[in-house]
Amino acid sequence: MTIDEALGKIREWYDDDMVGNLIVFRAPRSQNVDVIAEETIKLFEMDREAQELVRKLFSLFGSDKLEVAPDKNGYPDRIKVVRRV
Secondary structure (H helix, E strand, C coil), rough: CCHHHHHHHHHHHHHHCCEEEEECCCCCCCCCCCCEECCCCCHHHHHHHHHHHHHHHHHCCCCCCCEEEEECCCEEEEEEEECCC
């Protein structure tokens, strides 16, 4: 997207009261930028089904932190687990 489009997306993100980090980057010799959002969502802000799923995942892996990543087609592919040993 253009820098002006990115600034519009940043404004939308801010106006939606999101919490987290935004990363704006540009590839070498590119005229466009990409924006990636790393958002924090509190458990109480999720619906009951999502809350139960998150609790089950943490319990299953005995984790302190989970990061889920998709494959090239966008399907869940791997989980990075951070836990005390």
